[in-house]
Amino acid sequence: MEEIQPRALYIVSTPIGHLADISYRAVHILQQVDLIAAEDTRVTRKLLTHYKIATPCTAYHSYNLKKATPQLVKRLKDGETIALVSDAGTPGISDPAYSLVTAALEENITIIPVPGASALLPALVASGLPVNRFVFEGFLPQKKGRQKRLAMLATEERTLVFYESPHRIQKTTAELLKYFGNRRCVMARELTKKFETFYRTDLTALNDLLKAEKIKGEIVLIVEGFSAKRK
Numbered sequence: 359m360e361e362i363q364p365r366a367l368y369i370v371s372t373p374i375g376h377l378a379d380i381s382y383r384a385v386h387i388l389q390q391v392d393l394i395a396a397e398d399t400r401v402t403r404k405l406l407t408h409y410k411i412a413t414p415c416t417a418y419h420s421y422n423l424k425k426a427t428p429q430l431v432k433r434l435k436d437g438e439t440i441a442l443v444s445d446a447g448t449p450g451i452s453d454p455a456y457s458l459v460t461a462a463l464e465e466n467i468t469i470i471p472v473p474g475a476s477a478l479l480p481a482l483v484a485s486g487l488p489v490n491r492f493v494f495e496g497f498l499p500q501k502k503g504r505q506k507r508l509a510m511l512a513t514e515e516r517t518l519v520f521y522e523s524p525h526r527i528q529k530t531t532a533e534l535l536k537y538f539g540n541r542r543c544v545m546a547r548e549l550t551k552k553f554e555t556f557y558r559t560d561l562t563a564l565n566d567l568l569k570a571e572k573i574k575g576e577i578v579l580i581v582e583g584f585s586a587k588r589k
């Protein structure tokens with residue numbers, strides 16, 4: 359396995375549910391680095407315990423970015439090697455990473471991605487909706503800019519991928535229906551976990567289902583792109 363580079367920041371993807379969805383390389387890197395910067399050290403500790411990794415962890419999340427970013431960059435400049443992980447999936451994808459990556463690049467720190475799981479691709483490839491071109495929207499803005507964004511996306515022709523929480527999914531589905539009209543969509547729930555479910559349906563039926571039933575778990579929502587022919 360590769361030698362760990364000093365003065366490098368590794369961006370390491372971790373599982374989105376199934377603990378086996380981690381690469382040999384990721385485990386090796388997490389074992390070898392000086393420090394793991396983790397979104398929630400308690401969540402990451404479970405993964406590390408499973409793989410018998412004893413590397414020290416420090417917290418790096420959206421609430422301590424301002425303070426923690428310069429501290430981590432200083433350690434990198436001093437020659438340490440750090441792995442950045444998030445609670446699940448790929449850091450930087452709707453998770454903290456951007457501030458640290460940009461601050462590290464300003465100091466000529468080497469950034470090394472260690473690819474792996476992320477929720478958007480498994481949801482997309484199993485959806486049955488066109489995958490040749492797609493746009494990842496992540497979470498819609500909750501308040502400011504939400505309506506504008508929805509209006510802008512209404513004519514997007516590529517397949518749309520959204521992240522959403524179970525508490526907001528019904529509201530979002532209702533608004534998508536209002537702005538987009540009825541379209542095919544797929545709600546992928548609890549990917550790689552015991553209760554993984556794909557609802558291959560349309561926005562009207564999904565909205566009716568969500569009004570009738572509270573859905574639990576983590577969700578990726580895939581929506582068919584705009585088609586002038588369909589209108």
Ligand code: SAM
Nearest residue numbers: 447448451452476477521522548549576577578
């Ligand atoms: N960094 C992660 C990634 O690479 O996918 C995303 C982190 S974001 C804070 C969390 C959101 O990702 C969840 O609200 C959900 O929309 C989606 N997600 C994460 N794990 C999932 C899973 N196992 N099944 C479905 N969606 C998931």
